[in-house]
Amino acid sequence: MNVQIMVTINGSNKVDLVKVLSEKTHALDGKWLNSKISHIDDYFAGLIKIEISPEHVEELINEFKALGINVEAAELDLVSQQHTTHLNLNIDAKDRPGLVSEISQVLSENSIKIENMECHRLGAADIGAVFTSQFKIAVSDNFNKEQLINSLQEIASDLFIDLRDQS
Template sequence: MNIQFTITIAGQDHPQLVNQLAAITHSYGGKWLISKISRLEHQLVGIIKIEIPDNEVVQLKEELRHFSALDVRIIDSKAVEHPSFVKVRFTIESKDRLGIVRDITGKLDEMGIEVLQMENHRLAVPEVGEMMFFAELTLNLPTEISFNQLEESLLLVDDNLRIDGLA
């Protein structure tokens, strides 16, 4: 029988770091089912879902805990009943302001919507003379919530908010 668990990683990046982590997993007969790893200014962060034979779990977790090149956090998987959902992807544009990410994610949380991925940045737009906020979101939208309900709710966050690609 195989066991699945998730790890998060963070630390200073250096050559072969991801390969070393993958080699450790492989040495115990494990494999990465899903991974999302990003580098940002010489830092490495990521999340990895691992599947491994149950007789190797303890040894792999112990080696991961002692992998000194990165801060590794182990999150054991629990069986969870998932509601029906549809994956949606869209972009948001708005004048930048303090708290906009908090307000958007707060609204999504209130509605029980799971954020799968969110990337955002701010950019000075000389034509407007202001900083603008841009975000790309991928969400698990519960089937009982319509696109219109989602859009109406998000538009309450800010008068200047514009949503594209939601359909």
């Protein structure tokens, strides 16, 4: 019986890296179930969920490490997932120190799981630096949308909040 592993990779970006990683996985009869790879400047980071036979796990990880990238892997428990709703949360505001910390604190206090987060700092001539962010979040069935919005608005009066279902 195959196992599922979550592989975390990062390092300097190389041409055809994704192609090489997928070829090495396929050569050992593994399958990519899900992946997320991002680049900032010439640096990349990624998560790859792979199904593979247990006897090939160590060989695959060693093949990945031989490419000169940082690699970590963990075997996943095959646990049934609880029902969650997936939402998009966009927040824009005048930038200031600690904003990401305060937003993540509110999300944590509301038992919200952050699935993906992208934050950017943009220069605006008239008002200075602007913080813009996009979160993909997972919420439980008893989630209270109004409570979350009210809690976020307590952070600062200039937050623009957009919360909607993922489409």
